[in-house]
Amino acid sequence: MEPMNDKRDHDLGMDRPITRRDFLNGMAVGLGSTALSSYLTGCTRGGVLDAMPGPHGAGYSPPAESGLRGDHLGSFEAAHGLRDGTFWQTVGSPTSTDATYDLIVVGAGISGLAAAHFFRKQAGDKARILILDNHDDFGGHAQRKEFHAGNRLLLSYGAQSIESPSLFSAESKGLLTDLGIDVQKFYHYFDQKLYPSMKLGSGMFFDKETFGEDRLVTGFGAIPHQQFFAKAPLSEKARHDIVRLYTEKVDYLAGHTLEQKKAILAKISYADFLTKIAKCTPEVVPVFQTRSHDLFGVGIDAVSCAALYEEGDDYGYGYPGLDAAMGAGGNRGMHKPEPYIFHFPDGNASVARLIVRSLIPDAIPGHTVEDVVLAKCDYGRLDEPGSPARLRLSSTVVRVQHDGDPASAREVQVTYARNGKLYQVRGRTCVLACYNSMVPYLCREMPAKQKEALAYPVRAPLIYSHVAIRNWTSFHKLGVFQIAAPGSYHVYAAIDFPVSMGAYQCPKTPEEPMVVFMVRTPCMPGLTQREQHRVGHQELYDVTFETLERNIRDQFARMLGGGGFDPAGDIEGITVGRWAHGYAYSPNSLFDPDFADDELPYVVGRKPFGRITIANSDAGGIAYMDTAINEAYRAVQELAHYQS
Numbered sequence: 001m002e003p004m005n006d007k008r009d010h011d012l013g014m015d016r017p018i019t020r021r022d023f024l025n026g027m028a029v030g031l032g033s034t035a036l037s038s039y040l041t042g043c044t045r046g047g048v049l050d051a052m053p054g055p056h057g058a059g060y061s062p063p064a065e066s067g068l069r070g071d072h073l074g075s076f077e078a079a080h081g082l083r084d085g086t087f088w089q090t091v092g093s094p095t096s097t098d099a100t101y102d103l104i105v106v107g108a109g110i111s112g113l114a115a116a117h118f119f120r121k122q123a124g125d126k127a128r129i130l131i132l133d134n135h136d137d138f139g140g141h142a143q144r145k146e147f148h149a150g151n152r153l154l155l156s157y158g159a160q161s162i163e164s165p166s167l168f169s170a171e172s173k174g175l176l177t178d179l180g181i182d183v184q185k186f187y188h189y190f191d192q193k194l195y196p197s198m199k200l201g202s203g204m205f206f207d208k209e210t211f212g213e214d215r216l217v218t219g220f221g222a223i224p225h226q227q228f229f230a231k232a233p234l235s236e237k238a239r240h241d242i243v244r245l246y247t248e249k250v251d252y253l254a255g256h257t258l259e260q261k262k263a264i265l266a267k268i269s270y271a272d273f274l275t276k277i278a279k280c281t282p283e284v285v286p287v288f289q290t291r292s293h294d295l296f297g298v299g300i301d302a303v304s305c306a307a308l309y310e311e312g313d314d315y316g317y318g319y320p321g322l323d324a325a326m327g328a329g330g331n332r333g334m335h336k337p338e339p340y341i342f343h344f345p346d347g348n349a350s351v352a353r354l355i356v357r358s359l360i361p362d363a364i365p366g367h368t369v370e371d372v373v374l375a376k377c378d379y380g381r382l383d384e385p386g387s388p389a390r391l392r393l394s395s396t397v398v399r400v401q402h403d404g405d406p407a408s409a410r411e412v413q414v415t416y417a418r419n420g421k422l423y424q425v426r427g428r429t430c431v432l433a434c435y436n437s438m439v440p441y442l443c444r445e446m447p448a449k450q451k452e453a454l455a456y457p458v459r460a461p462l463i464y465s466h467v468a469i470r471n472w473t474s475f476h477k478l479g480v481f482q483i484a485a486p487g488s489y490h491v492y493a494a495i496d497f498p499v500s501m502g503a504y505q506c507p508k509t510p511e512e513p514m515v516v517f518m519v520r521t522p523c524m525p526g527l528t529q530r531e532q533h534r535v536g537h538q539e540l541y542d543v544t545f546e547t548l549e550r551n552i553r554d555q556f557a558r559m560l561g562g563g564g565f566d567p568a569g570d571i572e573g574i575t576v577g578r579w580a581h582g583y584a585y586s587p588n589s590l591f592d593p594d595f596a597d598d599e600l601p602y603v604v605g606r607k608p609f610g611r612i613t614i615a616n617s618d619a620g621g622i623a624y625m626d627t628a629i630n631e632a633y634r635a636v637q638e639l640a641h642y643q644s
């Protein structure tokens, strides 16, 4: 960390000891000189070798790590070396390890874990399965985070919730059932009355850089829009137009049929809709600009109205005007038939942990969906020689190749980098549940058209920051549980979902410690969605933890100062989930060609290739858990004939 440079840093608490540093971008300096110097050595030798300490022995607990997590240091260097063409120049020959597996899975996200689950169901409990992942924890985006604040454990998450489970396919529902998850029980776990009973609602923070002054306005949705926006630092014209959008029932596309309206809305961004169709002053655009960030990874300049209309937003601020534009017969909310409550305290990490517990029971103790929430994973047992299913972390796969002609080969060789060394394992079959864009670097002999299709999607970069605070009296005093901050570094902040399961009880009184969730998606309006994601990737690669921490503290001070929040004294811990390759890419009707169904890049890309099949949410072109599960199921089905 750079030395403190001014009084502002001191006031913000940049010099305070909290459970997030003294980290070198997420790697504990306190690891000891051997681990640190081996990490530094790995970097110096071309910066392409994995260098995480391992094997994972007693006491090793990645969820308890804080600082820069998600794509942590040590997880991406080998993959970047492959991309840059520098990897193979810096490594020697691989060491062959282990016997042959029935299945090797690349990627321990929900999709890779689900593939292992489906394969075992099909091939039997004795099937030998190896799962490899480049991170130091399993779950992919569904990564668990733990804080110790005050005298208690607080959990938080990467992938947040099970979204609309009633729409899941039979296979996805079946997996939840196999794991013992009864989604109806979330109506009991999630206390939907807690925050309303405390009169906590929604606010918007207007920052001075964007809106001329810092102002938190509270009561969104609880007081009339006219009253709410009268308090916002906006011109009279902007206020009038926004209130008009929320309240008037004008069919902005009158005279068009429903099909014509859908076609028009598929080709116009919400930013253009506001100014060109609803005829608002351009001053309203910044109020809405970042509203789509959390679900789409880009602002309203780069998302079609049709996509926003169908998807809605999880936090209830909405996209005013679209209902009126669609008139009668629209299908708003077709993706959201249920409340947004299907949330484990550690998000979808509990789903990942339940799959791991069923595959490797010795690693995670317990038997119920409730007790998995507090169960401590023994990372040392994930990869034991006697176990039919093994999970190997900090292992970046760099080559996946049939041992001969893919049509007749009997095995697949999988090479991976771990702790600066190369290893090779063999599998009768292989599921690639890693990112689509990674596959062409791994399977060089794939047909060119398939590689081109796999390289097409660009995943959305996201930052999910979690901040443990001493108490939430400031939120209580201000009367908010969530704040949209359209111009700020993080565009949304909220105290945690009020979910209690088994022995884990969520904070229920403002005097207790709490975790605040914040989201940022770096992008660059004016470019296409894929171009914006690439710009965001670079920002995430370059950003330091110090920058993130300073921005978090500064934003807390400015948003919550009126409630008495003291960033120097009230912040107990910070964990930043940096997800450079976040949401799977869905074709965007504003920028992408109108692909025929069988020419969609993810359809062409997911074709089986000999004994190698493709899973991951990328293969379904949708960034949801059920897509990840559905694609795992398909990928395993495609391998069925190799099991006989």
Ligand SMILES: Cc1cc2nc3c(=O)[nH]c(=O)nc-3n(C[C@H](O)[C@H](O)[C@H](O)COP(=O)(O)OP(=O)(O)OC[C@H]3O[C@@H](n4cnc5c(N)ncnc54)[C@H](O)[C@@H]3O)c2cc1C
Pocket: 079, 106, 107, 108, 109, 110, 111, 112, 132, 133, 134, 135, 139, 140, 141, 142, 158, 159, 160, 161, 162, 163, 348, 395, 396, 397, 398, 433, 434, 435, 438, 462, 464, 577, 579, 581, 582, 583, 584, 615, 616, 617, 618, 623, 624, 625, 626, 628
């Ligand atoms: C911040 C965030 C929040 C989200 N919230 C939700 C939510 O609330 N609900 C929801 O349904 N979905 C959510 N999603 C979408 C999420 O991506 C999917 O739900 C699902 O978890 C994706 O699983 P996956 O296995 O397809 O991919 P991933 O989770 O990306 O897993 C793939 C794994 O493969 C690894 N890998 C890649 N290349 C290699 C290699 N060469 N060698 C070894 N390993 C490799 C990756 O590092 C990763 O660990 C969220 C995503 C993000 C980023």
